[in-house]
Amino acid sequence: MPIVVAMLLDAVLGDPKTIPHPVVLVGTIISFWERVLYTGGRMRAKGVIFCSAVALTAGGAVFLALKLAAALHPYIYDVLNVYLLFTALACRSLKDEAMSVADALAGGGVPLARARLSGIVGRDTSSLLEDGIARATIETVAESYIDGVVSVLFYMTAGSFFGCESLFAWLFKTVSTMDSMVGYDNARYKNFGLAAARLDDALNFIPARLGAVLAIAAASFSKYDYRRAVRIFIRDRLKHKSPNSAHGESVFAGLLGISLGGGAYYDGEFEARPWLGEGLRAPGLPDIWSACDILDRAYMLCMLAVLIVTGCIYV
Numbered sequence: 001m002p003i004v005v006a007m008l009l010d011a012v013l014g015d016p017k018t019i020p021h022p023v024v025l026v027g028t029i030i031s032f033w034e035r036v037l038y039t040g041g042r043m044r045a046k047g048v049i050f051c052s053a054v055a056l057t058a059g060g061a062v063f064l065a066l067k068l069a070a071a072l073h074p075y076i077y078d079v080l081n082v083y084l085l086f087t088a089l090a091c092r093s094l095k096d097e098a099m100s101v102a103d104a105l106a107g108g109g110v111p112l113a114r115a116r117l118s119g120i121v122g123r124d125t126s127s128l129l130e131d132g133i134a135r136a137t138i139e140t141v142a143e144s145y146i147d148g149v150v151s152v153l154f155y156m157t158a159g160s161f162f163g164c165e166s167l168f169a170w171l172f173k174t175v176s177t178m179d180s181m182v183g184y185d186n187a188r189y190k191n192f193g194l195a196a197a198r199l200d201d202a203l204n205f206i207p208a209r210l211g212a213v214l215a216i217a218a219a220s221f222s223k224y225d226y227r228r229a230v231r232i233f234i235r236d237r238l239k240h241k242s243p244n245s246a247h248g249e250s251v252f253a254g255l256l257g258i259s260l261g262g263g264a265y266y267d268g269e270f271e272a273r274p275w276l277g278e279g280l281r282a283p284g285l286p287d288i289w290s291a292c293d294i295l296d297r298a299y300m301l302c303m304l305a306v307l308i309v310t311g312c313i314y315v
Helices: 002-013 022-035 044-071 076-088 091-106 110-118 132-158 167-184 194-219 226-236 245-256 285-314
Strands: 265-266 269-271
Touching: 002 076, 002 091, 002 132, 002 285, 022 044, 022 076, 022 167, 044 076, 044 167, 044 194, 076 132, 076 167, 091 110, 091 132, 091 285, 110 132, 110 265, 132 167, 132 194, 132 245, 132 285, 167 194, 194 226, 194 245, 194 285, 226 245, 245 285
Parallel strands: none
Antiparallel strands: 265 269
């Protein structure tokens, strides 16, 4: 079962540091097509063409690489397939990044924690204290748990029924990377990046809801208050301008008994957002550890779900 093998590799190794990562190629493709198409007017229409061109180029590259590998030897295909699946996942790297912030806080290094946090979030971190650092870190874990883990696994599993799990995974990753590069509501990308942002929203729609349910289920036999998480999820899951972002965050807020959201500064300007959760106390260092524990539990449940769903294919 290549998906489960890839999940185990990600859990143990995280993102490879010494060999090429496919997301670098995807970023290069995105930058190329942006240079080609970001000219003149009709930016919304060109944004649609841009999305199509990037997806076709990246998907075609994955398809051709797999075809070539299969032509050389079945084992080469198997290795490449697992490698593409493994590098599409981001659970271990997400946990490592969150724990690096926690380690800095544990050592009393708020400035160091701010610096490490700035590498994984887009908000301004220079004035954050421990509660703000913890809140931002947990929000990143909760949101990236959806689009970096559950959504990827969802499309891998869907693709496995057609024998192209890594192709489906990297088509999704391509859209996700496009959104992270051009899906901004600013002067440059408001129109050009609209198609990428909307497509990313559409692809994450089902996984966001599925991931929230899986996180609650995974934490139900533990110290976390799953009943409160269900209540907060139902109440707060749509309190975000994105149709998906508050699903994971509301569940983590409910499980931990804290509030997330509330807005943040971006490039010196405050962007207000609704509060999620009940805010029973200020978040702190232990909540980052707990968020990573919830992530681990949900990842294990995802692995079980993948085994069950794909089991019929490989029997």
